[in-house]
Amino acid sequence: MAVIVSATTCGIEFEIAGREAGYAQGVGNRIREIRLQRAKEYPQAFTRAAIAARIGVLERTIMDWELGKHRPSIRNARRLARFLQVSVDELGLDDPDGPPGGEGAGAELGP
Secondary structure: OOOOOOHHHHHHHHHHHHHHHHHHHHHHHHHHHHHHHHHHHOOOOOOHHHHHHHHOOOHHHHHHHHHOOOOOOHHHHHHHHHHHOOOOHHHOOOOOOOOHHHOOOOOOOOO
């Protein structure tokens, strides 16, 4: 059985994939920018390894986010935002359940 896929369908799929990759890269750049900004004042506290340990992910995960290979889940985005003392919106992500204006971004991480 042959599967026929039109050029239009493929073009749309590639366009969507391209936009998603661009979005992830933009988020990654923002995460890295904020992390490096914080690291100027506290270099040891804002390494990828330190952040990963604090929010409960692998160091490689932080690297993948920064490189735009993956986007953080909303749960991880919230934990990362709290650690970096910014809102999820400031990371370039939308938080559908978050308070308007990113209030409470500097709250302590819970268990």
